[in-house]
Amino acid sequence: MQTQLLDAKEPESIRKAARILQNGGLVGIPTETVYGLAANALNGAAVAGIFTAKSRPMDNPLIVHISQFDQIDGLVREVPDAARKLAERFWPGPLTIILPKGNCIPDEVSAGLDTVAIRFPSHPVAQAVIDAAGVPLAAPSANLSGHPSPTTAAHVMDDMDGRIEAVLDGGPCAVGVESTVVTLAAEPPRLLRPGGVTLEQLREVLGDVEMDQAVLNPLPEGQQAASPGMKYKHYSPKANVVILDGSLEHYIDYVNTHAKPGVAALCYNGENDALSVPAICYGGERDCGEQARELFDALRELDDVLHAETVYARCPEPKGVGLAVYNRLIRAAGFEVISLG
Template sequence: MVETELLKADMEGIERAAKFLQNGGLVGIPTETVYGLAANALDGKAVAKIFAAKGRPMDNPLIVHISDFSQIYHLVATVPESAKKLAKAFWPGPLTMILPKADCIPDEVSAGLPTVAIRFPSHPAAQQLITAAGLPLAAPSANLSGKPSPTTAEHVMHDLSGKIEAVIDGGPCKVGVESTVITLASNPPRLLRPGGITLEQLRSVLGEVEMDDAVLHPLKEGVRASSPGMKYKHYSPKANVIILDGNDEQYRNYVNSHIAPGVMALCYDEDCAGLKSPYLCYGAETDMSQMAHHLFDALREVDLLDAKTVYARCPAPKGVGLAVYNRLMRAAGFEVLHL
């Protein structure tokens, strides 16, 4: 048990956090996507502490964060033209690229795979911390494994206080869902996890990009996760989340006919007036970015409200909506009722 310090995102806080990281400690850090739990990516023992703090399975690879594109050359075996094109278009930003790893990457980071995931975050505090520490930082989301990802420093403190050295408070995360993950270690490149950079945007830069089957479906039995976020159940509150697949009227009618203690709706803003049960709205039907921004906050709030069952509306799996669809499917353990 350690006393977790809540640090400001100023130079004093950044430098203190950098010292913790240089000494093998763990720090919760803000990024534009969600808060990450960072350790020195080149120190296998430090990285192993991430798995222990989160209760995360060791077969789930981590993402390495950098603060300048030139740093990628020390972490991967080769940098193809496709990586340079994507970096020019989307870095710094919510995009992770998977490439063959360099020898310096410990197995704890790559989960024993021959590849490593690299990201250049756009949040200034994350960039300043990486630079101040002088280290690439391995960082999954800073939550207990399987639970909704944290989008505020308070979320991180709630989940991990007493288990990590510090959290930097950089304010609420802008995007709200984890980064898009694309593997460039296959031909053609393949989308493994959707996020704020859409499949359409990736294709506009690279041309052909496949979408992995595990984006929309459970990871097949015996298949290893080659990216974070591919596990069967993830991002889940304590409440049982059930996705309702139907139009506006069908959704509202179903929820209104299943009112009971502990039942809540997770709905679009447009649904609120027509619902008779308790509800949480997570965005307008036409604003996928707003839904992404609010989703994890809403999934955490249903537990604070002691909900037992949550009937969720889910957007069409296109654009940023594909990321919201992907997260909700995993939060629900792929439990869908077709109305």
């Protein structure tokens, strides 16, 4: 299969992507979070192709993307007031809401669960493709399963070239990490995956919102994932990532003491000058929004530019959007964290 790289600024590219999706094919599309690998969410065979293209485990549920709020009708059994309040505040945007699923949702989308995850992305290209296709789109991140998520069309081509029909190039993603996922199928509502919409913002709308233990810890053995990004090692470069939790002084000392060929660092802007190993920066220490935008690109550079074998990463502060950065990084590290005191 030859994968077409389409310019999203061209109307014919949108129409071509829509035709591929209507015919059961797969297209990489930009969203404000990361690039998604889209298929017709109402076509179980098309959705199954996502799992094949990504080498993704079938028990990992997908997110259904819509382009108007009223398209949620029928995809879920009912729309509670809490969902309407969240949508009014955060849609379109980087928030996914889990609700009991409607009868039209194939098991391939929900991984056999009785719930479905719904999102209304703000990216105009994503909205245009959904409108042109005339169907909701199931779309996990457009990368090979376990790899760092793609924030540019080039990243998608690196992983998906020859596996899918087309990629729409809509430029770099603005948020840089996947959407926040909150389930309203639990009481009280529960944060399953942090993202651009913070836990604090969810609580401003809903009041009591719990944070699932799997946000910061491995999912217990045998427990089924209720959301993407919970169960498996994700976002990981080929290099072995180790998070170092401590002050900058202790971080520099540890990295320089363990310097040898194949070792690299993942640090904040300006810290690389003090390190005796090659380093990639992923934003400012106090700018968690920049960290989110830069993280996945930095993880890919560790492989593609530095060819690192072991990476010592600065530990982000798990607050606000920083919680999303920390969540992605601990999964990239397989939960290997060294406390420096």
